[in-house]
Amino acid sequence: MLALVDCDSFFVSCQVVFNPKLRSKPVIVLSGNDGCVVSRSKEAKALGIPMGIAAFKVKDLIKKHRIYTFSSNFPLYGDMSQRVMAILLDAAPRVSIYSIDEAFLDLSTIPKEDLKSLASELREKIYKWTGISVTIGVAPTKTLAKVATNKAKKNSNLKGVHIFYTKNDIYKALCDFPVEEIWGVGRESARFLKYYGIDTAHQFSTAPEKWLRKNLKIFGLKTQKELQGVPSINFTQTYAPKKQIIRSRSFKNQITEFEALSEALASFVVRAAFKLREQGSVTSKISVYIRTSKYSASHLRYYNSAEKKLLSPINDTAFLIKEARECLKIIFKTGYGYKKAGVVLSDIVPEHSRQMDIFRTYEPETSKSLLNAIDNINNTMGARTIQYGAEGLNRKSLYRSAKKSGLYTTSWEELLRVS
DNA sequence: TCTGGGGTCCTAGGACCC
DNA sequence: TCTGGGGTCCTAGGACCC
Numbered sequence: 001m002l003a004l005v006d007c008d009s010f011f012v013s014c015q016v017v018f019n020p021k022l023r024s025k026p027v028i029v030l031s032g033n034d035g036c037v038v039s040r041s042k043e044a045k046a047l048g049i050p051m052g053i054a055a056f057k058v059k060d061l062i063k064k065h066r067i068y069t070f071s072s073n074f075p076l077y078g079d080m081s082q083r084v085m086a087i088l089l090d091a092a093p094r095v096s097i098y099s100i101d102e103a104f105l106d107l108s109t110i111p112k113e114d115l116k117s118l119a120s121e122l123r124e125k126i127y128k129w130t131g132i133s134v135t136i137g138v139a140p141t142k143t144l145a146k147v148a149t150n151k152a153k154k155n156s157n158l159k160g161v162h163i164f165y166t167k168n169d170i171y172k173a174l175c176d177f178p179v180e181e182i183w184g185v186g187r188e189s190a191r192f193l194k195y196y197g198i199d200t201a202h203q204f205s206t207a208p209e210k211w212l213r214k215n216l217k218i219f220g221l222k223t224q225k226e227l228q229g230v231p232s233i234n235f236t237q238t239y240a241p242k243k244q245i246i247r248s249r250s251f252k253n254q255i256t257e258f259e260a261l262s263e264a265l266a267s268f269v270v271r272a273a274f275k276l277r278e279q280g281s282v283t284s285k286i287s288v289y290i291r292t293s294k295y296s297a298s299h300l301r302y303y304n305s306a307e308k309k310l311l312s313p314i315n316d317t318a319f320l321i322k323e324a325r326e327c328l329k330i331i332f333k334t335g336y337g338y339k340k341a342g343v344v345l346s347d348i349v350p351e352h353s354r355q356m357d358i359f360r361t362y363e364p365e366t367s368k369s370l371l372n373a374i375d376n377i378n379n380t381m382g383a384r385t386i387q388y389g390a391e392g393l394n395r396k397s398l399y400r401s402a403k404k405s406g407l408y409t410t411s412w413e414e415l416l417r418v419s
Numbered sequence: 420t421c422t423g424g425g426g427t428c429c430t431a432g433g434a435c436c437c
Numbered sequence: 438t439c440t441g442g443g444g445t446c447c448t449a450g451g452a453c454c455c
Contacts, residue, residue, distance in 0.1 A: 030423085031423035032423045033422090033424095035421075035422050036422060036423055038423070038455090052423090053422085054421070055421075055422080056421040059421090072424090074424090098455085099426085100425095100455075184452095184453070184454080185453090186452060186454085188451085188452065189452080217430075218429070218430090219453085243427075244426070245426095246426075247425090248424065248425080249423090249424080250422085293422085294422075295422065400421090
């Protein structure tokens with residue numbers, strides 16, 4: 001058996017921990033640039049705020065019901081996530097952290113009769129130690145644990161824990177579980193399945209194997225096995241290094257100047273390269289993209305990207321900034337108002353297995369101590385204590401973030417004051 | 420006026436080899 | 438008229454996740 005532990009309305013919960021008077025009130029958290037609604041309290045859901053909707057579209061609803069609104073605050077969520085995960089890592093021999101607010105726990109060594117108390121106690125402990133409430137689903141496979149969690153969230157009588165003990169438990173649950181809510185069945189597959197009369201998870205689990213393999217490919221087949229109780233999705237490593245690192249942002253106002261865009265890209269590179277070094281990796285491909293608004297008139301729309309392959313994989317910020325600038329030169333066109341830009345590092349490999357460049361156009365050792373020094377200073381004295389000139393100095397923020405709460409757990413200046 | 424920011428896995432098809 | 442049979446590697450882009 002394995003458990004899925006899923007934090008309830010995670011971003012909202014993080015805000016409420018440090019602002020307890022918001023408990024039982026409608027609260028939402030917005031995406032970057034205050035664009036979309038990405039987390040909602042139970043009360044906000046009940047008022048009809050859909051997931052992912054553009055914030056301006058529900059402005060009236062927010063005003064009318066006095067819904068408390070926060071800009072996203074990722075340093076806070078990341079830190080709260082680590083606290084929850086630390087408890088989970090201690091609770092089971094193997095833990096697979098799946099996202100910022102979810103993890104799978106291997107419970108195969110736990111006797112069946114102990115599962116219920118273990119899950120309930122874990123749930124209480126997490127709430128007591130972090131203030132975050134979680135829902136736990138226990139089942140023989142990841143996909144079924146997802147179903148169990150889903151059921152628990154919809155039925156408050158279950159008190160946040162749902163366990164599939166028997167085949168019959170599973171059968172009953174799958175019969176009234178909509179096919180489009182299965183983990184791994186997205187919009188495309190759901191439309192296809194429904195066209196052929198497959199509406200429930202149970203129907204999916206009994207569909208002909210060959211037909212499924214042909215149309216939904218290998219992942220469709222794996223999902224079917226999972227629903228039948230046969231584990232088919234790997235239990236991945238807890239701290240697997242990223243294979244791709246993206247840093248991107250939407251801008252508050254359109255950017256029209258090359259230099260301004262170049263500075264924004266440089267700041268993305270700085271953060272991406274820091275992440276790269278943090279996980280002990282080097283990259284051999286950098287790509288850059290810029291885009292106008294997706295919603296503007298078609299003749300004002302422009303999207304383009306460019307990439308550079310690096311002869312020798314590296315993690316040197318200054319080098320990558322130069323490469324990003326070269327990419328921008330290729331794709332930048334005047335006359336457009338750019339709304340978003342991003343940097344992608346890919347073809348990432350561990351630093352110790354780096355393939356050297358026979359022509360030695362770049363010698364990584366020379367900058368290693370410099371990079372270490374910069375990282376150490378920024379780690380101990382705060383991010384951006386030392387910056388690169390290419391990021392631009394004293395610039396005004398390019399991003400909208402009007403309702404950001406304090407960095408209660410990661411900045412000495414912003415600790416919560418209690419009186 | 421205003422529409423997020425990360426990720427992963429899989430497949431088809433091209434380029435290439437003998 | 439008819440034009441082999443067996444492979445590998447790489448990449449772009451789709452589908453999906455939170």
